[in-house]
Amino acid sequence: MSAPASVPTALAAGCASCHECGLLCRLASHAPGAALRCPRCGAEIHGRKPRSLERTWALLLAAAICYVPANVLPVMSVTSVGRTQSDTILSGVVYFVQHGDWPLAVVIFTASVFVPVLKIVILAYLALSVQRGSRWRPAERTRLYRITEAVGRWSMVDIYVVTILVALVRLGALATIQPELGAVFFGAVVVITMLAAESFDPRLIWDRAEGT
Amino acid sequence: MSREPWMACHHCDALHRRVELPEGATARCRRCGGVLRQRRRDALQRTSALAVAAAILFVVANVFPFLAFDMQGRTTQTTLASGVLALRAGGYVELAALVLFTTILAPGFQIALLLWLLLPLRWGRVPRRVPEAFRLLRRVQPWSMMEVFLLGILVAIVKLSGMAQVVPGIALWSFVLLMVALAGAVSSFDGHELWDRVEALR
Numbered sequence: 001m002s003a004p005a006s007v008p009t010a011l012a013a014g015c016a017s018c019h020e021c022g023l024l025c026r027l028a029s030h031a032p033g034a035a036l037r038c039p040r041c042g043a044e045i046h047g048r049k050p051r052s053l054e055r056t057w058a059l060l061l062a063a064a065i066c067y068v069p070a071n072v073l074p075v076m077s078v079t080s081v082g083r084t085q086s087d088t089i090l091s092g093v094v095y096f097v098q099h100g101d102w103p104l105a106v107v108i109f110t111a112s113v114f115v116p117v118l119k120i121v122i123l124a125y126l127a128l129s130v131q132r133g134s135r136w137r138p139a140e141r142t143r144l145y146r147i148t149e150a151v152g153r154w155s156m157v158d159i160y161v162v163t164i165l166v167a168l169v170r171l172g173a174l175a176t177i178q179p180e181l182g183a184v185f186f187g188a189v190v191v192i193t194m195l196a197a198e199s200f201d202p203r204l205i206w207d208r209a210e211g212t
Numbered sequence: 213m214s215r216e217p218w219m220a221c222h223h224c225d226a227l228h229r230r231v232e233l234p235e236g237a238t239a240r241c242r243r244c245g246g247v248l249r250q251r252r253r254d255a256l257q258r259t260s261a262l263a264v265a266a267a268i269l270f271v272v273a274n275v276f277p278f279l280a281f282d283m284q285g286r287t288t289q290t291t292l293a294s295g296v297l298a299l300r301a302g303g304y305v306e307l308a309a310l311v312l313f314t315t316i317l318a319p320g321f322q323i324a325l326l327l328w329l330l331l332p333l334r335w336g337r338v339p340r341r342v343p344e345a346f347r348l349l350r351r352v353q354p355w356s357m358m359e360v361f362l363l364g365i366l367v368a369i370v371k372l373s374g375m376a377q378v379v380p381g382i383a384l385w386s387f388v389l390l391m392v393a394l395a396g397a398v399s400s401f402d403g404h405e406l407w408d409r410v411e412a413l414r
Contacts, residue, residue: 007243008227010220015227017220020350021403022249024218040407042343095371104370107363142223142244156314156357160364161371163311167290167298168281168372175283175375179302187310194354203225206244 006210011203016047049201056127059196063120066188071113073182076162080175088182089113089158112158112186115151119193122148123200130204138209142202149197155190159183221246252400256409260334262397263326269390270323274316278365278383283376291383292316318356319394325349326397329406338413346406353398358391 010017015024016036020043027036027047036045049055074086087095089112096105122144129141162183169177218227223246233239235255239248252258277289290298292315299308325345332339339345365387372378 009225010218010227011225013218013227015218015220017222017225019222020347021407022219022222023407024220040343041346043347099374101370104367108367111363138224139244142246146223146246153354153357154360154363156360157364157367159307159311160315160361161367163295163299163307164279164290164364164368165371166302167295168279168288168368168378169283169375170288170298171283171286174286179299179304179307184304184306187307191310198354202223202244206224206226 009203009206011047011207016045018043018045019049048203048207049199052199052201052204053127053130055199056123056196059192059199060120060124060127063116063189063192063196066185066192067116067120070116070182070185070189073185074180075158075183075186076165076180077178078169078175079178081173086180089186092158092161108158111154115155116189116193119148119152119197123193123196126200126202126205130208133208135209138205141205145197145200145202145205152190152194152197155193156187159187159190219248221248249402249404250399251402251405255400255402255405256330256333259326259397259400259402260330262393262400263323263330266323266390266393266397267327269386269393270320273383273386273390276383276386277381278387279369280379280381281372281376282379289381314355314357315361318352319358319390321352322349322356322394322398325352326401333406333409333413336413338410342406342410346403350403356394358387358394362387362391 010024011027014026014028016027017024018038018041021038021041023038023040025036025038025045027045037043038045071089074088075092077084077086079085089108093105093109093113096102096108126141126145129136134141162179165177166179169175217230219230220227221241221244224241224244226241226243228239228241228248231239233249233251235251235253238250240246241248274292277291277294280287280289296308296312296316299311325348328345329339329342329349365384369378369380
């Protein structure tokens with residue numbers, strides 16, 4: 001696969017696009033050391049997100065660590081007439097499968113198990129590909145990043161399910177549902193992977209791909 | 213500060229000449245295919261109307277219970293806030309804060325900031341503190357998760373239906389409409405147009 005034809009970039013022209021409002025600003029016009037702010041919206045301007053790869057790796061590592069207790073520990077416990085049963089994310093999926101609720105089983109499995117792993121793997125791959133100076137299919141890798149950034153929020157669905165169940169099923173001895181520690185780790189995985197996706201700068205893919 | 217006749221793609225940094233984009237058109241980056249700008253028809257009218265609708269629905273969705281649960285003659289019901297309080301009572305303040313932020317605070321701020329920015333512009337006035345309001349809106353947007361919460365309600369209904377009777381409350385329908393209004397407002401909001409209008413009025 002040959003490298004795409006060279007296209008002029010903002011950075012090569014000594015400019016940077018404001019991440020918030022999109023205004024193109026000259027990088028040279030500010031004193032070294034001082035933070036450059038967008039003259040229109042006041043956001044900090046960077047040619048590239050600062051320490052993007054370091055931040056992405058650190059957050060990915062944290063997310064991967066939290067992913068284990070998020071799946072091993074129960075996210076809630078159901079107490080009904082004296083019997084207590086703990087539910088993990090996976091046992092929630094199994095519950096739907098046993099009741100023949102395939103569409104919901106697929107939705108929950110995708111949102112809660114598959115998407116977080118996929119996000120961590122894809123972001124790690126993208127960061128690695130940038131570090132190794134890969135020139136392979138930059139447009140597809142950029143699209144992969146956009147998809148990763150867009151789907152991550154849907155993993156939050158299990159946190160909301162726990163919230164609603166805990167709020168509704170509080171009938172004392174008859175039936176009570178309690179949140180459990182796993183839910184905290186699970187929420188952490190969702191938030192941390194969202195921050196990791198935000199720290200990664202897809203423009204780095206193109207910097208290396210075009211050898212600038 | 214002079215305006216450059218150029219803009220850069222957010223995804224790959226390729227430079228593009230700024231051109232007048234017709235309403236209803238989408239400009240894409242010629243290198244990576246990312247969206248440079250999407251211009252909806254009557255974006256300002258449409259976005260501000262949807263934001264007003266979202267504000268009303270947001271109040272209804274928060275005041276009334278969205279689900280009730282009936283087990284052997286005993287009924288419990290829940291609003292957004294009581295869900296948050298139940299998590300806190302269960303000893304999980306972090307979870308309560310996360311749910312509070314993503315389902316009440318972030319959507320609330322999002323709606324309020326859209327109104328703050330767009331309503332004055334509709335009447336030809338410059339909103340106050342545009343830069344701060346604009347940046348805050350951009351900051352809270354990714355954390356407003358109404359549509360994900362709606363999926364959560366659906367899953368919870370199915371889960372509970374095996375245990376007892378679940379009764380949808382008035383707020384449930386407000387949630388559905390709120391999600392539609394918010395998603396519409398977000399997709400028709402055009403930051404470039406906002407700044408063009410603000411600069412034209414100054």
